[in-house]
Amino acid sequence: MSYKPLGKCPFCKENVRAIIFEENFFRRDQCKCPDCHGVIYVCRTPGCDHYARGGEYYDDELCPDCTKRFLGGGIIGGITGSDTK
Numbered sequence: 001m002s003y004k005p006l007g008k009c010p011f012c013k014e015n016v017r018a019i020i021f022e023e024n025f026f027r028r029d030q031c032k033c034p035d036c037h038g039v040i041y042v043c044r045t046p047g048c049d050h051y052a053r054g055g056e057y058y059d060d061e062l063c064p065d066c067t068k069r070f071l072g073g074g075i076i077g078g079i080t081g082s083d084t085k
């Protein structure tokens, strides 16, 4: 079995090494969180090792952190620096 690098799971918010359970050549590898067993994918942002939520009909492209950064648009992002943790 192969593993992904350490990254934050969007479901349980733990740093986990995701288990690859379906290798894809055209799409992203489908992974599973070893902690909460949620379906996760590697975030599309280059250099980001966190994970995006996988769903039954729709898979997130970005991890929650990058989604927040993207939605913040750099206008309020970085000033408030609020962390939901």
Ligand SMILES: [Zn+2]
Residues within 6 Å of the ligand: 009, 010, 011, 012, 013, 014, 016, 033, 034, 035, 036, 037, 038
């Ligand atoms: Zn998890």
Ligand SMILES: [Zn+2]
Residues within 6 Å of the ligand: 043, 044, 045, 048, 049, 050, 051, 062, 063, 064, 065, 066
């Ligand atoms: Zn990310």
